[in-house]
Amino acid sequence: MEYTFLDFLTLIGSVGLFLYGMKVMSEGLQKVAGDRLRNILAVMTKNRFSGMLTGVLITALIQSSSASTVMVVSFVNAGLMTLAQSMAVIMGANVGTTLTAWVIALFGFKVNISLFALPLIGFATPLLFSKRSKRKSWGEFLIGFSFLFMGLDFLNHSVPDLKSNPEIFSFLTSYTQMGFLSILIFVLIGAVLTMVVQASSATFAISLIMCSKGWISFDIAAALVLGSNIGTTITPILAAFGGNVAAKRAAMGHFLFNFFGTVWTLVFYFPFVSLIVWMCTRMVGDPNALMNFVVKTDAVNPTLVNQLNNGTLNTSDPSMEAISKQFASMQFSVSFGLSLFHTVFNIINLSIMIWFTNLYVKIVTRLIRVKSKEDEEFQLKFIAGGMLAASELNLTQAQKEIAVYAERTLRMFGMVRALLYEKENSEAYSRLYSRIEKYEQISDRMEIEIATYLNRVVDGRLSYEGKLRVSSMLIMVTEIESIGDSCYNQARTLVRKQDAGVQFSEEITTNIDNMFHLVDEALEGMLVILNHPEHVPEAEMIKSYNKEREINNYRNQLRAANVENINLKKYEYQAGIYYMDMIAEAEKLGDYVINVIDAVKEYHRKSK
Numbered sequence: 001m002e003y004t005f006l007d008f009l010t011l012i013g014s015v016g017l018f019l020y021g022m023k024v025m026s027e028g029l030q031k032v033a034g035d036r037l038r039n040i041l042a043v044m045t046k047n048r049f050s051g052m053l054t055g056v057l058i059t060a061l062i063q064s065s066s067a068s069t070v071m072v073v074s075f076v077n078a079g080l081m082t083l084a085q086s087m088a089v090i091m092g093a094n095v096g097t098t099l100t101a102w103v104i105a106l107f108g109f110k111v112n113i114s115l116f117a118l119p120l121i122g123f124a125t126p127l128l129f130s131k132r133s134k135r136k137s138w139g140e141f142l143i144g145f146s147f148l149f150m151g152l153d154f155l156n157h158s159v160p161d162l163k164s165n166p167e168i169f170s171f172l173t174s175y176t177q178m179g180f181l182s183i184l185i186f187v188l189i190g191a192v193l194t195m196v197v198q199a200s201s202a203t204f205a206i207s208l209i210m211c212s213k214g215w216i217s218f219d220i221a222a223a224l225v226l227g228s229n230i231g232t233t234i235t236p237i238l239a240a241f242g243g244n245v246a247a248k249r250a251a252m253g254h255f256l257f258n259f260f261g262t263v264w265t266l267v268f269y270f271p272f273v274s275l276i277v278w279m280c281t282r283m284v285g286d287p288n289a290l291m292n293f294v295v296k297t298d299a300v301n302p303t304l305v306n307q308l309n310n311g312t313l314n315t316s317d318p319s320m321e322a323i324s325k326q327f328a329s330m331q332f333s334v335s336f337g338l339s340l341f342h343t344v345f346n347i348i349n350l351s352i353m354i355w356f357t358n359l360y361v362k363i364v365t366r367l368i369r370v371k372s373k374e375d376e377e378f379q380l381k382f383i384a385g386g387m388l389a390a391s392e393l394n395l396t397q398a399q400k401e402i403a404v405y406a407e408r409t410l411r412m413f414g415m416v417r418a419l420l421y422e423k424e425n426s427e428a429y430s431r432l433y434s435r436i437e438k439y440e441q442i443s444d445r446m447e448i449e450i451a452t453y454l455n456r457v458v459d460g461r462l463s464y465e466g467k468l469r470v471s472s473m474l475i476m477v478t479e480i481e482s483i484g485d486s487c488y489n490q491a492r493t494l495v496r497k498q499d500a501g502v503q504f505s506e507e508i509t510t511n512i513d514n515m516f517h518l519v520d521e522a523l524e525g526m527l528v529i530l531n532h533p534e535h536v537p538e539a540e541m542i543k544s545y546n547k548e549r550e551i552n553n554y555r556n557q558l559r560a561a562n563v564e565n566i567n568l569k570k571y572e573y574q575a576g577i578y579y580m581d582m583i584a585e586a587e588k589l590g591d592y593v594i595n596v597i598d599a600v601k602e603y604h605r606k607s608k
Contacts, residue, residue: 024147028142084361187226207338214295229345230258284332395466399530416490420494420512473599522589
């Protein structure tokens with residue numbers, strides 16, 4: 001039988017269906033428990049042990065160590081947890097991901113879930129049309145679960161039959177009889193394969209199928225699984241490329257944790273595999289028995305092995321039925337053994353490495369150094385384009401970035417206040433104005449990048465509440481950019497006044513400063529609300545609206561007094577023009593602040 005290009009495409013399609021099922025299932029669970037996961041991360045990462053348990057729990061929930069690790073890297077990027085806390089969560093994630101292996105191993109051979117996949121999809125499909133977002137998310141989870149096992153079943157039948165394709169078998173066996181070098185080669189193959197498909201679960205599934213058919217021995221399959229632990233680090237590394245230094249350090253810490261864990265396992269590889277074989281034999285059966293059975297049977301009756309692997313054996317004969325049951329039992333021992341290897345390796349690795357968390361932090365801090373602050377000034381601090389593996393959870397990063405955006409506009413407003421008192425026509429005056437111009441450019445860039453990021457998140461799978469949050473955030477971003485524009489307009493007014501040779505009287509300067517003080521208080525109140533958007537104290541809301549009324553009343557008072565002061569010739573008409581431009585722009589700035597707060601309030605009103 002010749003292995004054709006169509007067979008190869010079928011294999012790729014099977015892997016694709018498996019990965020797509022894993023993705024849909026993971027995203028469905030994330031949407032069901034998105035807010036809970038954010039709260040868990042916020043509360044349960046106070047020390048390395050609670051962080052470790054958090055990593056185990058979250059990865060077990062969302063069924064993807066890559067997704068949970070990317071999420072952790074994103075949260076470090078967002079300042080939601082320290083580097084040390086992230087290391088503990090990442091270590092726990094490696095144990096949590098073993099649940100996926102157990103699901104595949106236990107259900108993949110004991111129960112043929114592919115038979116129930118279509119009925120399960122039939123049950124889940126009506127849920128997709130439910131008006132309640134949580135039911136839709138459960139429907140997505142069930143469909144993803146079905147696709148995962150359909151993909152696994154297709155994969156089982158589309159992996160090339162090595163017995164019928166001796167050239168492939170010859171190529172494979174030439175690398176399986178080289179002792180410890182074979183182990184190293186297959187660890188590398190496992191790492192590369194996982195990097196390509198970006199899912200260690202797919203590598204585990206392929207290793208399981210090849211070993212359960214007797215094509216590779218148990219120790220070689222274990223080497224593939226071991227290599228996948230290194231390959232799975234590529235996803236968070238890619239995600240961290242666009243992040244800040246803390247995110248890059250977290251991703252590097254994940255790589256080092258898995259790399260050093262693989263190294264110590266390789267040092268004790270054969271004794272460790274012997275331990276797993278002994279444990280598995282005591283529990284369910286010898287995982288090496290299948291390979292021994294295949295070698296002996298193949299020498300006598302190779303057709304029987306092919307029929308057992310293809311599921312075409314005629315079981316009407318009692319002796320053949322007994323052989324089929326024996327073969328299925330040995331397959332289960334193999335799947336159980338590989339899952340046990342994966343789990344024990346990660347638990348031992350975690351038990352050792354958790355004590356070296358601070359050492360890992362020191363190592364990655366030395367490896368990835370902070371560039372100059374000026375270089376980081378132009379980058380988003382908390383979000384990056386690569387971090388979109390968990391759309392529902394990316395909203396927290398965006399919210400943190402919006403708060404930083406507002407903080408920068410407050411800093412910009414402080415520069416405008418300083419410019420009011422700076423000596424005109426001096427070098428310091430020009431330097432300060434240039435700095436305000438630079439901040440205005442940064443403000444424009446931040447608006448575009450945050451809005452683009454939010455639009456990309458919307459393209460992902462979001463719950464109804466998540467879409468409300470995005471809508472609210474887009475309004476906030478637009479209004480904060482208007483605050484930056486307003487600050488720049490005030491600075492330009494002061495420069496025009498300087499160029500015109502107009503001088504402000506002490507009374508005008510004092511009045512502008514008083515208005516600036518009110519606006520500064522309004523901006524400070526807005527920052528408090530943006531830093532706690534989900535639990536905004538009612539008192540802060542009321543305080544902000546009162547401050548807005550105070551700004552409006554003061555603007556009206558100054559505008560009325562200005563006409564009278566010009567008539568009394570207390571200052572020149574042209575000075576009064578620039579003076580009122582400053583006051584009017586300050587009042588507009590107060591309006592933008594209230595618009596931001598209204599956006600937060602609107603989100604809470606709609607999400608109830």
